[in-house]
Amino acid sequence: MARRGSASAEPGGGVAASNGKPSGPPKRGPGPGGAGGGPGRMFGGGMPTEKSMDFRGSSRRLLRMMRPDRARAIAVVVIGVVSVTLQVIGPKVLGHATDLIFAGVIGGKYPATLTKGQVVAGLREHGQDRLADMLSALPFTPGQGIDFDAIGRVLLFAALLFAVAGVLGLFQGRLTASVVQRLAYRLRAETEQKLSRLPLSYFDGQPRGEVLSRTTNDIDNVSQTLQQALSQMVTALLTIVGVLAMMIYISPLLALVAVVTVPVSIVLAVLIGKRAQPQFLKQWATTGKLNAHIEEMFTGHALVKVFGRQKEAAETFAEHNDALYSSAFKAQFISGIMQPAMMFIGNLNYVLVAVIGGLRVASGTMSLGDVQAFIQYSRQFSQPITQVASMANLLQSGVASAERVFDLLDATEQAPDPLTPERPEQITGRVAFEHVSFSYDPEKPLITDLSLAVEPGHTVAIVGPTGAGKTTLVNLLMRFYEVSGGRITVDGVDIAAMSRDELRSRIGMVLQDTWLFGGTIADNIAYGVDGATREQVVAAAQATHVDRFVRTLPDGYDTVLDEESSTLSAGEKQLVTIARAFLTEPSILVLDEATSSVDTRTEVLIQHAMTELRSGRTSFVIAHRLSTIRDADVILVMEDGQIVEQGNHRELLAAEGAYARLYSAQFSQAVAEPA
Template identity: 55%
Template sequence: MSERQNDAPARPAPRSHGPFGGMGLPAEKAKDFKGSVRRLVGLLGPEKVWVGLVILLGTVSVAASVSGPKILGNATTVIFEGLTSPTHRIDFTRLHSILFWVIGIYIGAALLGWAQGLILNAATQRVIYKLRSRVEDKIHVLPLKYFDEHPRGDLLSRVTNDIDNISQALQQTLSQLFISVLTVLGVVGMMLSISWQLALIALVSIPITAVIVMRVAKRSQKMFAAQWKDTGDLNAQIEEMYTGHALVKVFGRHKEVGKRFDDKNDELFKVSFGAQFVSGIIMPATMFVGNLVYVAIAVVGGIMVAHGSLPIGDIQAFIQYSRQFSQPLAQLGSMANLLQSGVASAERVFELLDADPESADPEPSESPKEHHGELRFEHVAFRYVADKPLIDDLSLVAVPGKTVAIVGPTGAGKTTLVNLIMRFYELDGGRITLDGVDIATMTRDDLRARTGMVLQDTWLFEGTIRENILYGRPDATEKEMHDAAEAAYVDRFVHSLPDGYDTVLDDNASNISAGEKQLITIARAFLARPSVLILDEATSSVDTRTELLVQHAMEKLRKDRTSFVIAHRLSTIRDADLILVMEEGSIVEQGTHTQLLEAQGAYSRLYEAQFAAAIDDGATVPLP
């Protein structure tokens, strides 16, 4: 709602995301890393049966893989003993049996690992599907205030980029984490069964690796949080500049906008590079430790074989185990960056899910028995910020069949009245009734179904003109749709289009004019058959002739309806039945156009200011 910006001085200050602000914000630190990890893992709760099956398959697969080197070492011992025996004969029967066992074990382990990955992938995608659904449901129950205070690009980044990053983190870390831990435990057991002395050498790498991972992870954790925060900020800036691209060109600010983009892009590059570089240290560092352990085992093991205290097949198996042992440790270290990145994204999504929703609809709710549209404001009080009064003790009556115009300077609270009627914001005091029923006792769906709204900023979705009009009431008949289009004078221009009502509008509706877009939104509101009709600067984007057509259409719709018109151009509301003049949240004058001019008050000053502006601009026709 564009007019909401007119009340901005009374709003809580949002995060800086204006056309040329929002740079240099400090990096955010993860608020509760351990708690977010627990909550992230808790998302797998509904998939516990499949997770249990994954654990079972993984355990069998790792057990098979771990037993392979030991059995293969027996094959080496058979060959060595045969070659060193007096007969120099190798027991090929036993050797073939061992090799077949090894091949079978490795094939079985691979199949079990494939099945485990398939099941885990399906479970993870179901979790992400449900998470996306929860976010979508949450967006529909968030109050308008939340969207006023958060950049759209940042919200889109949380819904898309962050959830995709969570999916990647879950899918890659869960399987590898489980397999790596099991592999380490299994390999340690096998190494102890071969030689406890060599096993102690291998175990030295565990505390060294743990220290490396913890020290590096502590530094990279903050960087990953900053990375995803900056990603959201950059998306917000791109979305803002894209929607305002024409204005950027008109005012020649493309260089400044480009510099802001470059600055933010450089900032994102630095934190992303830093996060990946720091976390990337873990893998080579742990591999280096593993290589040192490998050399130590090879030297000590060779000495033990030379002294005959260890069969050559066992030392071969142990060396293989040492490689298997260092590899999962290195993987555990490398997964730290994925886990931290995923947790940083999870925190951003959880912040959205934890945001306070709209207050619940009353149970039981009330519903007006009449459909006239009489609105009463009784001692209404409201403020966006607790210590900044906006509306205090406002009372008025909007009679059915009449048009009420609301005028006043920017920030006077005109659109705030509309927000309160629609229950986008809740009152701080007093009450508003619709046909005798307090709107706070009605469900929001019931209230908004009785209210039609046309905003200054047109919103049309990608689809046909017919579909956009029927958005106001999908169950309307073709005749009702045509009647609404004729009432809003859409029918006049739609027949000049190649496909008429089946003309497809693109996502920006760039294939029709701004005035035509506004007429379609007005037709959509008319089709809804509301008791209360609200036009928030709805004619500001149409030409004078089209504006007259809309005003004629409004005359047809006034019967048994209350019409609210918010306008800056006083010429558009001179025929209103009641004009309310607002200043600083209070009604300072009310009456007809003629009465208010004769009173020589605030309305007269506004009118004279517009008249003088018209003369200064060289207008040859005075305002009506």
């Protein structure tokens, strides 16, 4: 609303919906859905979903959202390439150190008077062909022992390689965190902006816990998943390429042996992933449902206890919790099979490489250092494959959450404001409904061909049975919903041609369901007016009789209210919302059962204040109390979305029609109430 909600229209349950509104659980599809934590966290669920996960499409969209950080992402890859290259060279260097040690041990066993060729020839003469083959490939010098200086230089070089690789890894991690957190920041910002553009109908069809779950748990899960996946995935993929290149360089045959196990790993990863993916999707899908139940039970815990529904609430929670446990257990168990399966394949690969490498050393076709390096490479080769497989399952979890966020971002928005919005030339508060039609469900029309003209300064009371369309009428005036046919004008201008901010800045709204945020009483009163002074706040409070109880509080207007505003009674909270509307000085005032929570004496005081407030302003009053509506200029009686009667109190009673019946049924008791 304009000027931070220029009146007292209450977010989240502020605008009461008329009973013709469709209800029911939210559905996943083009718009809405729920969310979760990350792997290993106590979030998840087991609710059947209506839409399978589009892993590829959602992943691409997530990557496209990283475009503003392309430079950082490229830097992550470049640093990763350099870091992995240094790490991959390390085993080969250490293998050379092993060759130097082995060559020194062998060289020290033979006298310096012999040459390498003579030693090998002598071994063959004595029938030791295998040992001769092995030593022929070894660069040793008879009579020379271990060259510790050369070994030291090699080890120092290896240590330098690993140290530089480690430092580069730290920089890579920092850049990765920057990329991921900036993405999460943009996701939160887009989600917040999207929520402000969504129509009221979206929130009417969604439990609050569901929406909160999408905007908090889901985005957190995406952030944590990307943080783990990107930091390890990039390094793992680069390691696989670098290690494979080194293995082929050292021994194509052993490289082929090592690579043979890769297809088996891939098949296993795909099979396990297909089974884990729907379980992860169920896990995150149920989180919104579970959160909605918890939020609902916590918010209404007093009513739950009053009506003795603790057992039912606990049973519902247990049902959701069991579903959560089931799907979370399946998701974690199935994805957990991945690592031991990959470790088994890796160990099998290790045995094959060790056996075949030993035979090749014995045949002299490879040096001992190369076999040692190759064994290290084979371990390095299987480890990143295992990581990639594990990250694939983790990514499924993250992408499932990302898809739920994207569902919210793709939800149908309210119609945009006109590019060149119109503004009334004069602000008088004249409102006209011209042949207005509206329905929440196209199959069930609620309001059809309704016409009404309200002159400036008039007070219009709207009465009728539940579901008659009373609140719907003011919702249409506020453009919380758009009319299906006809038009509504304010001061001669079609409200569809005005910007919503401009329209709502003229309307003050006080609802039956009060909403106060965590802050001081003064801040709550000044919520609708930017830069309101303390004098203005106090004046509004005095006019609406808020001042009388605020001054009894220890901190007065600086009293801080908690989330439930437990410091104030229900009537006092309602008075604060009325003061909030009073301060905005709107040209049109909407009171939707605004005095239902206050006592009779306070209501009389409020009526006096509202009389002053309504002076020269158009007012719409939805109420059941006789004292609220009997002095209205016009009383509209609505039934089934139609105005069946209109007139003042005396005229309608004399007509002995629908209003008289309502009066007899509902209001006659009010006459006997003490003033």
